[in-house]
Amino acid sequence: MEVLAALLVLLVIFRGPLSRLLxxxxxxTWATVFVSVLIQAAPFLVFGVALSAVIAVFVPRSFWARxxxxxxxxAVPAAGLAGVVLPGCECGSVPIAGSLIRRGVTPAAALAFLLAAPAINPIVLTATAVAFPxxxxxxxxxGVASLIVAVVMGWLWLRLGKAEWIRLPHRPDLDGQSKAQAFWAACRHDVMHAGGFLVVGAAAAATINVLVPEAWLQTLADNPVLSVIALAVLxxxxxxxxxxxxxxxxxxxxFSLxxxxxxxxxxPMVDLKLISMQAGVFGRRFMVRFAPATFVLAIGVGVAVAAVIL
Known part of the structure; x- marks a missing residue:
């Protein structure tokens, strides 16, 4: 609190030079993109954090077994389909997946839920219908492509993943307290932890957004292969x-459909803020394996599904 108060005082004192600098x-443009990413993600991050705390504190382990x-x-496709009922984004799905693993859910199923929830829930699909009337x-x-990627990644992790690749942070705030105290402690921990990585990811996204010239997009759109890769990277x-x-x-x-x-x-499965949040919640060893594999699979499945449906 003392550091925050000092920063606020400095902002008031130097508001003139800072205003000219910005x-x-x-x-x-950087500030607009940075703030817009945070504003878009923050409500769903809070929703995901609250649901994560409920799962961690109030839901018994026996529930997930049933x-x-x-x-x-x-369990992997069942967890993927469960993403349909959660109206959240990738920012909220990361702490929820961490809580599911802590409650005894097999990591492969929790990861399938992590990928499916932000991509196939009703809010996202409705927004897609409105955007493409x-x-x-x-x-x-x-919906089909996202669910396929989520389930296949879950199965791949079930086959090839190792337990030591996931290193969840120790959570002493969940032990030795009443359920209400543990709930609020879990909420504070996840908001500070996941929120910090969200800020880092938003800053990186804003920086890239400013540095990439828009004229490059038209050149890339004329090539069918490069256009797919370009929008995936974008x-x-x-x-x-x-x-x-x-x-x-x-x-x-x-660009083509x-x-x-x-x-x-x-x-919804691989972006800068999500990669940074995955590194914070599951560890860097998990992130460097999971994110690239998801990226490649998402491109391949997207192209294949487009060839059949579009």
Whole structure:
């Protein structure tokens, strides 16, 4: 609190020079993108943190044994389909997945939920339908492709993943307290922990957004292969919340529907803020394996589903 108070005093004292410093067009764009990413993501991060705390404190381990199939291979698609009922974004799904693993859910199922929840929930699919009124097949393609990626990644982790690759931070705040105290302690911990990585990711996304010239987009759109790769990379760099990315994809009218579908599949699963949050919640060893594999699979599945549905 003392540091925050000192920073506020310094901002008041130096508000004139800071105002002139931020008056440049580039810095204004950076600030706009940075703030917009935070504003889009913050409500869903808070929602996810609250749900994560409920799972960690109030839901007994025996519930997950009854709710999910006993066989891990069947628990993965069941957890992926459970993402349909959670109206949240990737910022909220990361702490929820961490809590699911702590409550005894097999990591493969929790990771399938992490990928599916921000991509196939009703809010995201409705936003996609509104953004593409002339192409209702985009809604079906996005839902099918995202669910396939989530389930396949869960199965891959079940087959190839190792327990030591996931290192959840120690949570002493959940032990030795009443349920109410543990709930609020878990909320404070996750907001500070996940929120810090969200700020880092938002700052990186804003920096990339300012530095990439818009003229490059048109050149890339003319090549079918490069356009897919370009929008996949752009989805990672822009780090747009899954509830808003459909409108950005619709605005990229110079690109094909296939490349825009890849943008919508990759974005909720692999972006800068999500990568940084995964590193903070699950550890760097997890992130360096999981994020690249998800990125490659999302591109391949997006292109394949587009060839069938679009």
């Amino acid at each position: 008056s440049g067009a580039g810095l204004q 709710a999910l199939p006993r066989h891990p291979a069947l 002339g192409n209702p097949e985009m809604v079906v393609a996005r 989805a990672v760099l822009l780090s747009i919340c899954s509830e808003a990315d459909a409108f950005v994809a619709a605005s990229l009218s110079q 296939t490349s825009r579908l890849v943008f919508l599949v990759v974005g």
